[in-house]
Amino acid sequence: xxxxxxxxxxxxxxxxxxxxxxxxxxxxxxxxxxxxxxxxxxxxxxxxxxxxxxxxxxxxxxxxxxxxxxxxxxxxxxxxxxxxxxxxxxxxxxxxxxxxxxxxxxxxxxxxxxxxxxxxxxxxxxxxxxxxxxxxxxxxxxxxxxxxxxxxxxxxxxxxxxxxxxxxxxxxxxxxxxxxxxxxxxxxxxxxxxxxxxxxxxxxxxxxxxxxxxxxxxxxxxxxxxxxxxxxxxxxxxxxxxxxxxxxxxxxxxxxxxxxxxxxxxxxxxxxxxxxxxxxxxxxxxxxxxxxxxxxxxxxxxxxxxxxxxxxxxxxxxxxxxxxxxxxxxxxxxxxxxxxxxxxxxxxxxxxxxxxxxxxxxxxxxxxxxxxxxxxxxxxxxxxxxxxxxxxxxxxxxxxxxxxxxxxxxxxxxxxxxxxxxxxxxxxxxxxxxxxxxxxxxxxxxxxxxxxxxxxxxxxxxxxxxxxxxxxxxxxxxxxxxxxxxxxxxxxxxxxxx
Amino acid sequence: xxxxxxxxxxxxxxxxxxxxxxxxxxxxxxxxxxxxxxxxxxxxxxxxxxxxxxxxxxxxxxxxxxxxxxxxxxxxxxxxxxxxxxxxxxxxxxxxxxxxxxxxxxxxxxxxxxxxxxxxxxxxxxxxxxxxxxxxxxxxxxxxxxxxxxxxxxxxxxxxxxxxxxxxxxxxxxxxxxxxxxxxxxxxxxxxxxxxxxxxxxxxxxxxxxxxxxxxxxxxxxxxxxxxxxxxxxxxxxxxxxxxxxxxxxxxxxxxxxxxxxxxxxxxxxxxxxxxxxxxxxxxxxxxxxxxxxxxxxxxxxxxxxxxxxxxxxxxxxxxxxxxxxxxxxxxxxxxxxxxxxxxxxxxxxxxxxxxxxxxxxxxxxxxxxxxxxxxxxxxxxxxxxxxxxxxxxxxxxxxxxxxxxxxxxxxxxxxxxxxxxxxxxxxxxxxxxxxxxxxxxxxxxxxxxxxxxxxxxxxxxxxxxxxxxxxxxxxxxxxxxxx
Numbered sequence: 001x002x003x004x005x006x007x008x009x010x011x012x013x014x015x016x017x018x019x020x021x022x023x024x025x026x027x028x029x030x031x032x033x034x035x036x037x038x039x040x041x042x043x044x045x046x047x048x049x050x051x052x053x054x055x056x057x058x059x060x061x062x063x064x065x066x067x068x069x070x071x072x073x074x075x076x077x078x079x080x081x082x083x084x085x086x087x088x089x090x091x092x093x094x095x096x097x098x099x100x101x102x103x104x105x106x107x108x109x110x111x112x113x114x115x116x117x118x119x120x121x122x123x124x125x126x127x128x129x130x131x132x133x134x135x136x137x138x139x140x141x142x143x144x145x146x147x148x149x150x151x152x153x154x155x156x157x158x159x160x161x162x163x164x165x166x167x168x169x170x171x172x173x174x175x176x177x178x179x180x181x182x183x184x185x186x187x188x189x190x191x192x193x194x195x196x197x198x199x200x201x202x203x204x205x206x207x208x209x210x211x212x213x214x215x216x217x218x219x220x221x222x223x224x225x226x227x228x229x230x231x232x233x234x235x236x237x238x239x240x241x242x243x244x245x246x247x248x249x250x251x252x253x254x255x256x257x258x259x260x261x262x263x264x265x266x267x268x269x270x271x272x273x274x275x276x277x278x279x280x281x282x283x284x285x286x287x288x289x290x291x292x293x294x295x296x297x298x299x300x301x302x303x304x305x306x307x308x309x310x311x312x313x314x315x316x317x318x319x320x321x322x323x324x325x326x327x328x329x330x331x332x333x334x335x336x337x338x339x340x341x342x343x344x345x346x347x348x349x350x351x352x353x354x355x356x357x358x359x360x361x362x363x364x365x366x367x368x369x370x371x372x373x374x375x376x377x378x379x380x381x382x383x384x385x386x387x388x389x390x391x392x393x394x395x396x397x398x399x400x401x402x403x404x405x406x407x408x409x410x411x412x413x414x415x416x417x418x419x420x421x422x423x424x425x426x427x428x429x430x431x432x433x434x435x436x437x438x439x440x441x442x443x444x445x446x447x448x449x450x451x452x453x454x455x456x457x458x459x460x461x462x463x464x465x466x467x468x469x470x471x472x473x474x475x476x477x478x479x480x481x482x483x484x485x486x487x488x489x490x491x492x493x494x495x496x497x498x
Numbered sequence: 499x500x501x502x503x504x505x506x507x508x509x510x511x512x513x514x515x516x517x518x519x520x521x522x523x524x525x526x527x528x529x530x531x532x533x534x535x536x537x538x539x540x541x542x543x544x545x546x547x548x549x550x551x552x553x554x555x556x557x558x559x560x561x562x563x564x565x566x567x568x569x570x571x572x573x574x575x576x577x578x579x580x581x582x583x584x585x586x587x588x589x590x591x592x593x594x595x596x597x598x599x600x601x602x603x604x605x606x607x608x609x610x611x612x613x614x615x616x617x618x619x620x621x622x623x624x625x626x627x628x629x630x631x632x633x634x635x636x637x638x639x640x641x642x643x644x645x646x647x648x649x650x651x652x653x654x655x656x657x658x659x660x661x662x663x664x665x666x667x668x669x670x671x672x673x674x675x676x677x678x679x680x681x682x683x684x685x686x687x688x689x690x691x692x693x694x695x696x697x698x699x700x701x702x703x704x705x706x707x708x709x710x711x712x713x714x715x716x717x718x719x720x721x722x723x724x725x726x727x728x729x730x731x732x733x734x735x736x737x738x739x740x741x742x743x744x745x746x747x748x749x750x751x752x753x754x755x756x757x758x759x760x761x762x763x764x765x766x767x768x769x770x771x772x773x774x775x776x777x778x779x780x781x782x783x784x785x786x787x788x789x790x791x792x793x794x795x796x797x798x799x800x801x802x803x804x805x806x807x808x809x810x811x812x813x814x815x816x817x818x819x820x821x822x823x824x825x826x827x828x829x830x831x832x833x834x835x836x837x838x839x840x841x842x843x844x845x846x847x848x849x850x851x852x853x854x855x856x857x858x859x860x861x862x863x864x865x866x867x868x869x870x871x872x873x874x875x876x877x878x879x880x881x882x883x884x885x886x887x888x889x890x891x892x893x894x895x896x897x898x899x900x901x902x903x904x905x906x907x908x909x910x911x912x913x914x915x916x917x918x919x920x921x922x923x924x925x926x927x928x929x930x931x932x933x934x935x936x937x938x939x940x941x942x943x944x945x946x947x948x949x950x951x952x953x954x955x956x957x958x959x960x961x962x963x964x965x966x967x968x969x970x971x972x973x974x975x976x977x978x979x980x981x982x
Contacts, residue, residue: 411631415682426676430672434668
């Protein structure tokens with residue numbers, strides 16, 4: 001039992017700190033507990049990701065691996081990779097929220113608690129090898145995020161929350177339907193189990209041919225439901241509205257953490273549970289088509305946006321398309337699964353630092369100017385050179401121009417896809433990169449070449465500066481010395497073997 | 499040493515970015531010092547280059563990304579042969595010129611010079627890279643500095659032109675990347691030296707398709723008709739120094755890529771399609787020249803003349819012989835210096851008169867005798883007058899191509915006549931013709947910086963024209979290595 005708890009320590013750390021914040025916030029205000037708990041609450045909240053990452057690090061150094069909780073949870077390099085990733089994202093978002101928090105009013109502490117709950121659930125999600133546990137963790141992340149989206153309690157934020165909730169609920173139902181199908185055919189909810197026990201993977205390997213039609217149906221359902229969480233076309237309708245309406249830190253969290261969690265689940269379910277040829281033949285083609293459509297639709301719509309959050313919303317749909325290229329690039333060759341997975345995970349890590357960098361700047365700007373219109377970024381370089389340079393750097397990374405993380409990530413994913421014989425998809429992807437340069441660089445041009453209407457500076461808190469520095473250094477570091485992240489991704493992906 | 503040469507300008511760029519605002523007026527001095535130091539290094543590299551040695555020189559090799567099991571190995575592998583060495587020298591030389599002609603920039607000088615130096619690093623890297631993905635990295639690195647240099651410090655429709663430049667280049671390089679990845683996967687390496695020696699038998703897609711994917715990038719960059727339309731826009735709206743660099747070395751990245759990658763790695767495919775390339779080249783020469791005659795803006799005129807002149811490069815390469823390739827490489831070098839000088843002079847005239855319309859200008863020779871003389875010298879070099887470098891290059895190109903392609907070569911020779919026509923006509927309209935009182939107050943070149951630029955460029959143009967073997971012998975080393 002203690003071993004089991006130890007193996008989900010990173011999750012417990014997040015949840016425990018979240019609980020502490022909630023209880024503390026209930027205590028009566030007064031002398032020992034000042035009414036405004038913002039800054040203190042932030043510092044306490046930071047303990048969550050720090051503790052979680054420390055625990056994950058300790059598990060890593062102890063070389064601790066294995067199943068837990070009756071084989072429903074697994075601790076491996078894959079779970080640890082995501083424990084670090086989600087801790088990092090949570091910490092960055094919490095730090096950056098400092099400049100935005102006054103808009104949450106009395107609910108600031110709840111906001112931090114929800115971020116921690118969601119991040120903890122995401123770590124759990126990446127460690128689950130059981131459909132039921134996956135569903136529970138997925139719901140815990142989703143419900144936290146529904147609340148966070150409507151946290152600003154104005155019209156747009158409420159609309160975003162309701163929209164997200166309704167569409168999210170439908171998608172959860174669809175996922176559940178797909179899971180039920182898998183369970184019905186195989187008689188188990190375990191994706192993988194220790195040698196000799198029944199699992200979905202072994203059942204399909206044994207009798208896959210008889211289940212062909214059912215497997216295709218289950219795959220379609222799972223992809224549709226998870227497609228909503230990954231924000232790929234045609235399940236993307238909620239993205240622009242929710243990103244625009246939700247508080248900016250929440251949009252940042254959704255675009256990075258929620259997407260990464262969805263891809264982690266997809267990797268677990270499809271690469272661990274359904275890698276057998278009879279199943280993968282159908283899902284690789286579906287992924288390839290979704291990838292092509294997502295990139296194209298996301299980029300085309302992004303071209304005409306005038307609101308930066310909406311622009312990044314569509315951009316995140318396109319980026320999900322590039323990630324999908326990596327998923328589809330499973331060739332069936334020996335080691336193909338882990339190569340394909342490692343390119344996806346490398347992309348996720350790069351995308352996380354890049355998009356966080358962009359959103360952190362947007363948080364700082366909107367806290368000052370109250371506007372997310374791209375026109376209000378005109379001449380930003382003269383007002384806030386550091387912020388403008390950081391946003392430009394993040395946008396360059398999203399375009400995939402060196403020396404940034406985004407460049408290496410695209411190179412890696414495209415290379416994997418070429419090896420899997422998906423030349424047509426790579427051509428679609430590179431042409432999409434060209435189109436995306438137009439809107440990413442347009443914003444850069446506006447910030448650098450435009451004349452500012454105001455000379456007023458944009459002051460930021462130290463917390464936000466710290467988060468931004470970390471993101472920018474991350475983008476540059478991964479762009480110049482990608483080996484560290486690449487080795488981590490390769491190790492984590494080595495859990496996928498045919 | 500080569501690494502130091504590549505990254506010295508980048509280090510200078512970083513120093514400029516962090517230079518305190520109070521030191522803004524010293525930015526140009528810092529930039530000049532860095533550019534000059536790079537030129538000294540490049541010169542030392544060039545002098546130390548052994549023309550006899552058939553192998554790459556000054557090589558450095560490190561593993562950069564090691565993902566062997568994923569087939570994703572990228573080396574930091576740089577080195578030079580004669581062709582690279584000459585291009586690097588040209589690059590370092592033109593950036594010193596570029597800094598000098600920017601001497602009066604007073605809009606955000608720190609950033610301006612920083613982006614310039616970053617651009618220098620990117621171009622150096624392209625010429626030195628010996629690994630396909632490293633080559634691609636440097637190729638892309640050049641985009642952002644160029645985009646910002648044109649869109650901030652340009653004139654006219656600068657944002658439109660900058661974006662057009664970026665999108666054209668990116669479209670080409672995106673397709674090139676697919677070609678590179680297929681090559682790398684088929685041969686299981688991205689090492690250009692190994693790839694040149696490997697006979698690729700089974701590729702994921704046909705090698706002919708790979709050839710065209712890669713050709714797209716170089717044809718856009720060179721540029722070849724019908725992919726040239728970004729060039730006049732970018733040139734017209736770019737600041738003078740950026741035009742100098744753009745015409746002087748950026749276009750040469752296209753020619754260099756044709757020789758190093760297409761001829762070097764895919765010679766069979768090149769041979770299969772060389773007749774089409776030769777026809778395209780001849781058409782570019784004539785088409786570019788005819789458009790040049792029609793131009794009314796001095797800068798646009800020179801831009802279109804570049805399209806015409808780069809056609810000779812393609813023609814020389816398409817001939818696939820030692821003479822033609824040497825001619826094409828020499829044409830890249832000489833066009834780099836001649837067009838740079840023409841752009842410097844146009845920049846100078848624009849600086850004094852604030853117009854580039856040929857119809858506004860007249861009789862400038864009376865008021866600006868020195869500047870006019872230098873412009874005329876550059877013009878003569880451009881139309882291929884003997885004793886100037888342009889003559890040698892074009893002669894070699896024609897000698898190399900006439901056996902293989904009689905009709906395209908004959909057509910391309912007509913281009914020389916046309917270029918004589920537009921150069922002389924322009925000179926006559928701008929510098930001679932009736933005196934125009936409007937320009938009576940014009941100053942001739944007064945600053946030592948301008949004179950130094952002009953003197954250096956004229957010196958190189960005439961020097962190479964009179965004694966071409968300083969450059970040709972080294973270029974031949976690279977050509978021989980490429981042809982194996």
